[in-house]
Amino acid sequence: GESVGLHLPTLSVQEGDNSIINCAYSNSASDYFIWYKQESGKGPQFIIDIRSNMDKRQGQRVTVLLNKTVKHLSLQIAATQPGDSAVYFCAENRGGSNYKLTFGKGTLLTVNP
Amino acid sequence: NAGVTQTPKFQVLKTGQSMTLQCAQDMNHEYMSWYRQDPGMGLRLIHYSVGAGITDQGEVPNGYNVSRSTTEDFPLRLLSAAPSQTSVYFCASGTESSGANVLTFGAGSRLTVL
Numbered sequence: 001g002e003s004v005g006l007h008l009p010t011l012s013v014q015e016g017d018n019s020i021i022n023c024a025y026s027n028s029a030s031d032y033f034i035w036y037k038q039e040s041g042k043g044p045q046f047i048i049d050i051r052s053n054m055d056k057r058q059g060q061r062v063t064v065l066l067n068k069t070v071k072h073l074s075l076q077i078a079a080t081q082p083g084d085s086a087v088y089f090c091a092e093n094r095g096g097s098n099y100k101l102t103f104g105k106g107t108l109l110t111v112n113p
Numbered sequence: 114n115a116g117v118t119q120t121p122k123f124q125v126l127k128t129g130q131s132m133t134l135q136c137a138q139d140m141n142h143e144y145m146s147w148y149r150q151d152p153g154m155g156l157r158l159i160h161y162s163v164g165a166g167i168t169d170q171g172e173v174p175n176g177y178n179v180s181r182s183t184t185e186d187f188p189l190r191l192l193s194a195a196p197s198q199t200s201v202y203f204c205a206s207g208t209e210s211s212g213a214n215v216l217t218f219g220a221g222s223r224l225t226v227l
Contacts, residue, residue, distance in 0.1 A: 009153075034215075043117075043203050043218030044156070089155055099144045099163075099207045099216060100171070103155030 012110045019077040021107045023090035026071060032093035034101065035064060035075045039086045047075070047088075077109075085111045115139050119204050119219035126194040126226045134189040134222050136204030144207040145187040146171070146216070147179065149200040156203060162187055194226045 013019050025033070031052040036044035050057045050064045050073075057064050063076040073090050087108050091101040120135045138145065146161035148171075158171030162181040176198060178190040187206075191198060201223050205216040 041220075043205075043220050044216075045218070046215045049215070091155075099146065099205075100158060100161065101156075101216065102172075103148075103157070105153065105155045 009105070010108045010110070012112060013080050015080060015082060015111055015113050017080055019075075019080045019084070019109060019111075021075045021077075021088050021090075021109065023073040023075075023104050024071060025073060025090075025092050027092065027094050027102075028068075028071065030092040030094050033064070033066060033073050034091045034093075035062075035073075036089045036091060036103075037084075037086045038089065038106070044089060080109075080111050082111045082113055085109055117204055117206055117217050117219035119202075119222045121222060122220065123223050124225070126191075126224065128195060128226060130194050131190070131192050132194065132224075133191075134202055134204075134224070136187045136189065136219060137185050138187075138204075138206040138217070139185065140206060140208070140217065141184060142206035142208040142217070143184065144216075145181065146205050147177070147187070147189045148203045148205065149173065149198075150203060150221075151200050159189065159202075191224075194224075196226045198224065199226045200224060 034049040035047040037047050038044045048059045048064050061078045065074045087106040089103050089106045091103045117138045143164045147159040148156035150156050157173050160179040162168045168179050201221045203221050204219045207216045
């Protein structure tokens with residue numbers, strides 16, 4: 001079946017470095033993508049989203065890139081901080097209700113001081 | 114603003130027992146949903162609701178029932194718990210009026226079925 005997946009299950013970076021978390025999706029009909037951050041023991045928290053008519057969107061210290069040709073999504077975190085340590089999920093909306101999201105398995109980001 | 118509140122935070126059940134996970138939101142969101150999260154996996158949609166009186170199935174609905182009698186509440190019922198339902202459950206709500214399709218999640222309810 002179709003699914004949202006991740007290239008790497010874990011990522012370890014040094015504090016101050018930039019982090020890049022990747023995500024592949026297989027449903028070309030998906031028109032909306034979101035990144036969530038989940039800290040230990042907490043629910044997922046919205047980071048940034050992007051619609052399929054865009055290639056790039058920037059937030060505070062975060063940038064999401066969408067490559068529809070290869071069905072690839074990435075989250076870039078600038079100047080990574082210890083507080084960024086968490087599991088990051090990409091999610092896609094495959095149509096229908098705007099809130100029926102399909103989540104990837106997640107990438108664990110560890111920031112070393 | 115409390116956001117999305119889930120109770121209980123932890124629950125242990127025996128196989129065959131029934132229980133209800135409660136979810137309440139105070140943001141007047143029309144959309145509510147339940148996800149389960151298993152180790153090493155992403156969140157999987159169980160049931161969702163686009164408004165009071167309206168519910169629909171998600172990806173993994175078997176073994177679970179929901180109802181939406183009010184905008185604020187969206188309880189998830191396990192009629193006869195099975196060990197396969199051991200998981201962390203997350204309730205989420207959202208609204209399109211916010212300008213983005215953003216879901217707000219609760220803190221989760223950890224369920225263990227023995």
